Amino acid sequence: MSRKLLILYGSETGTAQDFAEQVWRESKRFYFTGPVLPMDSYDVRNLVDEELVVFICSTTGQGEEPENMRTFWKFLLRKKLPSDSLHNVKFALLGFGDSGYVKYNFVAKKLHKRLLQLGGIALMEVGLCDDQHDLGPSATYLPWLEQLWEKILTIYPLPSEQKPLEESPREMRWLVEAIDEDKENNSSVRRETENIYATSQSLLNTKNPTVRLVLEENRRITHEQHFQDVRFISFKMNNPIAWQPGDVLVLRPCNGDDSVRELFSLFQQHNLPLHPETIVEIREIDSEMPVPDFLKAPISLRSLATQYWDLNAIPRPRAFALLAKNCLNELEREKLQEFSSPAGQEDLYSYANRPRRTIVEVLQDFPHATSRITLEILMEVFQPIKPRSFSIASCPEVGRLQLLVAVVEYRSILSTPRKGLCSTWLKNLPVGSKIVGWLKKGTLKIPPDASKPLVMVGPGTGLAPFRSVLLQKEAKFVDDAAPKSVLFFGCRNRQGDFHCEEELKRMEGIGLLKVITAFSRDQEEKIYVQHRIRENGELLRSLLINQDGVFFVAGSSKNMPQSV
Template identity: 50%
Template sequence: MIDQKKTVILYGSQTGNAEELSQLLWRQFKLRGFSGPAIAMDDYDIRNLISEELVIFICSTTGDGEEPDNMKKFWKFLLRKNLPHDSLKKLKFGVLGLGDSSYLKFNFVAKKLNKRLLQLGATQLLDIGLCDYQHDLGNDAIFIPWTAELWKKLSQYGSNPVDTDSTLPSFLPRWNVLKTDFTSDQSIKRTNDLYFPDENNLDCCADKPFIMELKSNIRTTSLEHFQDVRLLEFGPLKETFDGYEPGDVVNLRPRNSKAQVDLFFDIFSDHQLNLHRDDIINVTQIHDDMPVPKYFQKPMLLSQLVEQYWDLSAIPRKYAFSVLAVESENKLEKEKCIEFCSPNGSEDLLNYCNRPRRTILEVLEDFHHSTSKLSLNHLFEMFTSIKPRAFSIASSCKAADRKQIDILVAVVKYFTKLKTERLGLCSNWLKNIPIGMRIFAWVTKGTFVFPKSVNTPLIMIGPGTGLAPFRNVILEQEHLQQASNETLILFFGCRNEKGDFHCGDYLKQMESSGKLALTCAFSRDQDNKIYVQHKIEESGSFLWNLIQKKSGCIFIAGNSKNMPDAVKQSFVQIFIKEGNMTEVDASEYLKRLEVSKQLQLETW
């Protein structure tokens, strides 16, 4: 039995996805009579863990199987050797992991956490849930059935069975949201950024943000090429900037486009809410266990909220349809929303929403009768927040004297069965920001950890924008006068030499000066398609010598769909041929290289 209906939900996340799911789960617990906070692991007093009876952990995996920043202190404490093996004997727990199956260490952090809790004597309520970003339904594909199983398990520990059949939960807002007319209160300070309102006082921010200014925006693909790729150069950075290392990534939070913001206000122009851009929004606390985030603790303009916080391009979760159904007075729309929320409606939801990539704004337009009944509290629950995006840094900190950050960005545009073109939020925002615009950013460690010795050969496979982290390394070693074609080996791939050979002039100049061994695969410049994996196999003897005799390290960066597996299979073939191995032995050898970090991947 669980003596009290109390639960603690602890999350660890680099981007905010785990926090969002934690708050969704908190709402479900609250509706079932439980109480307790949903907070980041490092914000929780871990000394209280030995007395907790029920804790749900939601965590993502970052980098090469590493825990998120807001989980590091918590995890370090759990690993202490002096903790008794029965420290957590009172605790019943569940672990939900957020991961991407294209990575070798899929949900590695959640698996480690689950194992460590068992070692400390805790009781596992249900099997670990392993969400996969690659699934058509995203995290919902695992989150929804996992939580249904959780309610069943919890019913065994309470006097009242937990309701698992309710398709439509009652609406429960996290916070109370009120608006006032700007003309009635003009004391609000208009700030440029919702998250960093005081650019002169950034030292107190945990992310160590800084301001960078766009200096240039160069298209690296020809105008005739189907894809628009940009090399963006930001700087100058202030002298107080801490700098970065090869392999690091820069994080930034994009904003919705003017067209999206205009569409939002068009949808709500004749709404009962009577929303205007200069409306002042106040967010206040309702529940003791759900405090208002710091960035909402001061009044803000609705236009700022719409542009910077709500992700207007997001595909809505099932929960958004449940909110619409709760409030709808239109029979047809209500029935359709209920159907989408039901287990039998998943395929219909995929066909309506996920596969054509229909956005939340387009859904609100389609369900306009239900939309007309929504309040600001509803909007706060239906819209997801804009998450930060991470980009491999494509410039050298040393070469730029810490005053420049470059990123290589493929602008996402494509069509589905819907009439309107689908646009990637961040890439299109970056493409269109004007020269001289200043944005906030912060640097974190990426997946790649490059060897400290410059004598270690670097075998770099970076087709397309996968070139970015390797451009960082090449620029740095050139600046330090350490660049050599014996240690810098780059395999680059694209469609056409004249179409999308990013930074091609610089790479060819480095090759001609003997500072880089460059091999290119231009897949469409001949009748038969040639990819980087083909070029790698052609260089089998050379690469085997670097790996086996000189401890050369392999780095693979780029699209996660097919390329990484194809490249790894090429190395398996090299090991079979050059190392006289069986296929099984060659595959095991490849795995050992990954475990020892002699082979590293950074894919997206």
């Protein structure tokens, strides 16, 4: 009986890919062979010949599939496909989503439904992981994985003389070793100032337009006494590129110099031969887990620590299992094993998730385990830096690509403030910095019919996509030629965080729109945008019903949209 298992994923930020690779590693305990691939890297025409497939996918935006599964998905949607075309395919499916969105795990649900329509045999109910859960995706993933192997081993049992391995023989994805290279004389070693993704087709996502940016302006737009730093960031573009209001700029941030120094200082404390200038070579063990193209050239540990490893990430259970492997201290090893076990997830939540403890802080807390760490374990316990998406706050007519970015900084029970990796990186970028990003279509679909009035609800930095819309309307505005749109803008107080106030007043002054504000802290009773919406019911009825207007909400994905 064949023991081939195909694992396919659709991943936008890397989370679904990480979990797909975990399933792949686990499969080796049960002697399965087969690759783990993005759906679009697999020839979907061969799916009819597969016997056993695990699908793992995330949902992005408002129910959209990740970029690296769209070709695969479009093929499955073909009407001419026979209803029994996948009758030989047994499958399981795990989805990742955020229950704060209306179309929660929409991609996983519709993929599951379509596979059944084509005759596929579901081994189990679709698993739906929720980012909002206290324990994160692991709350669903761990029991789902346990059930998966129960189902698969019922159909594909091991021979009586074979037992499942205690641990996967492929705990490490790749071979990693330090090499003795003279950087001055070896052109294959990248310069440490080089962007490791700059020429990577897979990481820069060439299905979407790549854009090279030069930072022109980076200033705080909230009052100095306001609790939050919100930045107005403006880029010049080295290559001409077009976008539509509502589109998104995707950036991959870097770790700050202080964080990188802290990591290497920790290595030094334990006398580990891991220095910033150490050059490493990463090689594949077999074709089932290829090395990404951007990691194929020899690379310094400083470049990895700056551009690839997310030093701010909260470690997943597997990181604790790997740290336990070589740990000689019994107390540390037992605690690490507990955190990696299904029974220890509540304790792990209290230790890591609730206080937002980073992987570097975990290494500091477990000195015996850290003193025995290897290069290969480092490549596994550090998660890759994930790209971040920002609604573009300008239109092409402005000639600049602009963002409104709220700098994330808050306190937990830990003494050191928690900081957002990308927003802090953007805050500290000096004018003149050159960065690379890419554009993708947003979920805000502005109607092509300019006669339709727009009702926009954009508290805080949720204003960004509407600023793009309004700037474009202003550039084409002719007095009395367009209906008046309405913007509901909410913030804490007029003096502290009324973003783009002068621009909005200018647009209101020429008759482009009506601005209705809600300053929640400027009076004793808190007032939010939903209160202003209720107060203006007659106006909204006129715009939305009588004039066939369109209603948009942008901002927090938690309570605000439901309240509105």
